[in-house]
Amino acid sequence: MACFLVPAAEAIVTTVATQVIKSKEKKEATGTSHSESIVEASHISLSKKMGWLNKMLWGGSALLAFEHVWHGEVTPFFPFLTAVSDGNTMEMLKEMSINGVLMAVIVTAVWGGMVAVSEVKAKQLSKESK
Amino acid sequence: MTLLITAAAAVISTIIWYSTIQKKDMKLGTLCLMYWGASLMWLIDSIVEYVELGADFFAPESADMINDAFLGISVVIFGLIIWLVILLIKDPSGIIKNVLFKKNAK
Secondary structure, eight states: OOOOOHHHHHHHHHHHHHHHHHHHHHHHHHHHHHHHHHHHHOOEEEEHHHHHHHHHHHHHHHHHHHOOOOOOTSSTTTTBBHHHHOHHHHHHHHHIIIIHHHHHHHHHHHHHHHHHHHHHHEEEEHHHOO | OHHHHHHHHHHHHHHHHHTTOOOTTOOOOHHHHHOOOOOOHHHHHHHHHHHHHGGGSOOHHHHHHHHHHHHHHHHHHHOOOHHHHHHHOOOOTTTHHHHHHHHHHO
């Protein structure tokens, strides 16, 4: 019905957060010394990690939106969702609260796993370099 | 069927990304993450449907299967188009920039 709107909403929030983090990292990078920047190079920045989440959320939402258009659940005219125009708003909200929330949770959980693995790999690399 | 086709696209694009990452930056990572994101979302859809339908979930009508397969292929192509647009806009290897620059130089 409109489950993709939940991960899409999360994508908007994480994209804004990524931009804020990126600008902070740029400010910090201008104040670091050469030796500090070499140490920094061995780990992946938070903005890059957030970028992975953004791509999964935006990409997944876009492909799911395509599926919803395919099934006639999303229309190019107001109110854009056939569930709303047919009076099934409560059913749609229920689906969003179950499927949509679970979708956002699983994508975020998988991203958390990716971040954890990258942290372990980064620590291994820094140990090897020492 | 849509989940299976998208998951297959995610696996194939990840294998291609892993084997070509050292050679060229083709933004294949973006394509992989897009397909993985969609696969995870459809996995949730399938689990919820399985909870509702039970064993009937694994015995779809042939017409539904064909429609879902057609949708799956269309989704994969739609994903490829999005990736291609990102690749052409970001132009990581500077190929488009070089072509435009050469044309302007003439």
